[in-house]
Amino acid sequence: MTAAFTDPPKALMTERSLGATPYEVLGVDADASTEELRRAYRRRLRESHPDVGGDPELFHEVQTAWEQVGTPAHRARYDRAHRPGGTSGASGSNWSRPTGPARPPGGGPRATDTSGSSGGGGVYGGSGPVWTAGSSRGSTNVPSRARSHGHPGGWSRERYLTLLREWVGRGVEIGDPYAPDLVARAPREIQHALADALAEERTARTLGDLSSAFTVWNDVATGAGSGGWARDATAPTTDPAKIDHVVLGPTGLWAVQSEDWGAPVTVRRGDLVSTGLATGEHPMAALERRAKVARSWRTRFDALLLVLPDEALADPADWVLVRRRGTPRLAVRARGLARLITAGHPAVARPSEEHMFALRPQLRSAIRFV
Numbered sequence: 107m108t109a110a111f112t113d114p115p116k117a118l119m120t121e122r123s124l125g126a127t128p129y130e131v132l133g134v135d136a137d138a139s140t141e142e143l144r145r146a147y148r149r150r151l152r153e154s155h156p157d158v159g160g161d162p163e164l165f166h167e168v169q170t171a172w173e174q175v176g177t178p179a180h181r182a183r184y185d186r187a188h189r190p191g192g193t194s195g196a197s198g199s200n201w202s203r204p205t206g207p208a209r210p211p212g213g214g215p216r217a218t219d220t221s222g223s224s225g226g227g228g229v230y231g232g233s234g235p236v237w238t239a240g241s242s243r244g245s246t247n248v249p250s251r252a253r254s255h256g257h258p259g260g261w262s263r264e265r266y267l268t269l270l271r272e273w274v275g276r277g278v279e280i281g282d283p284y285a286p287d288l289v290a291r292a293p294r295e296i297q298h299a300l301a302d303a304l305a306e307e308r309t310a311r312t313l314g315d316l317s318s319a320f321t322v323w324n325d326v327a328t329g330a331g332s333g334g335w336a337r338d339a340t341a342p343t344t345d346p347a348k349i350d351h352v353v354l355g356p357t358g359l360w361a362v363q364s365e366d367w368g369a370p371v372t373v374r375r376g377d378l379v380s381t382g383l384a385t386g387e388h389p390m391a392a393l394e395r396r397a398k399v400a401r402s403w404r405t406r407f408d409a410l411l412l413v414l415p416d417e418a419l420a421d422p423a424d425w426v427l428v429r430r431r432g433t434p435r436l437a438v439r440a441r442g443l444a445r446l447i448t449a450g451h452p453a454v455a456r457p458s459e460e461h462m463f464a465l466r467p468q469l470r471s472a473i474r475f476v
């Protein structure tokens with residue numbers, strides 16, 4: 107049986123709370139004392155925690171509600187914005203504004219605009235709020251992380267091992283396939299395969315440290331037989347039959363690919379070029395082709411994002427808009443990834459809260475892994 111039948115009260119409460127106030131989500135009156143609010147929050151966390159059979163969506167809503175009214179300052183701000191005649195938060199959305207310092211997970215520069223530069227200011231980018239994980243000093247907020255699925259880097263490591271076996275010779279025993287001297291002697295294509303796997307894993311760690319407002323799927327299949335790419339030594343290196351990471355959050359639905367070509371990367375004619383790429387390879391165009399899998403999920407991506415090592419992007423900014431027409435294409439240094447995803451980008455339309463809640467279970471049931 108599904109949770110909707112085995113636990114109807116929680117399922118119904120999740121549906122009702124979609125447009126509820128944070129006080130209604132926590133089950134207290136709007137004039138409840140600070141201690142009553144704290145007790146209600148802890149009780150609702152215990153009731154909804156997925157580890158004890160609770161509803162994950164309700165668990166997220168409870169945390170969101172606490173972020174809105176859990177401290178005196180945030181509660182006062184919420185009450186001022188939502189009193190009769192007041193104005194509510196970000197562009198008509200009920201998504202909670204972030205708490206804690208306006209820095210991405212990992213302690214990068216303060217995220218205050220969406221152009222790739224940093225500077226002074228508050229926790230909002232030019233296109234909306236910045237969605238960070240963690241809590242403010244002295245706050246009782248429970249630090250939360252993105253929900254992640256899949257095995258990041260798994261199939262890229264399998265491809266590395268496939269290429270390595272082809273190079274060494276089938277039947278030859280390889281003691282440690284990651285021994286530094288072996289990797290150093292391997293052809294560039296094999297080194298690239300391992301570098302890509304490591305890049306995927308680094309990106310997955312960064313995405314996993316986003317707030318619980320985000321969901322991440324890793325190693326997503328883009329068609330029937332997608333797993334064959336890892337075991338096919340002749341497959342194009344930059345055109346795997348998968349998307350490394352699919353990210354859903356308040357800033358949109360992102361198709362994210364991690365790459366490390368071992369050479370500088372520049373933008374030209376709506377794509378990326380590099381001496382590390384083989385002749386005729388167009389990585390952004392290849393990602394766009396794979397992103398068409400979203401049609402089978404009955405949706406579309408809001409943006410295509412290619413993550414590069416910090417030193418690889420020739421442009422001085424932390425991210426660049428490679429192409430605006432159609433689905434926006436962007437390239438970002440690894441250090442700027444969390445800021446870009448949490449702040450959003452002016453070229454990437456933000457979905458409504460209702461769309462977000464409807465799309466998450468839709469993707470959970472539709473996405474397949476390699």
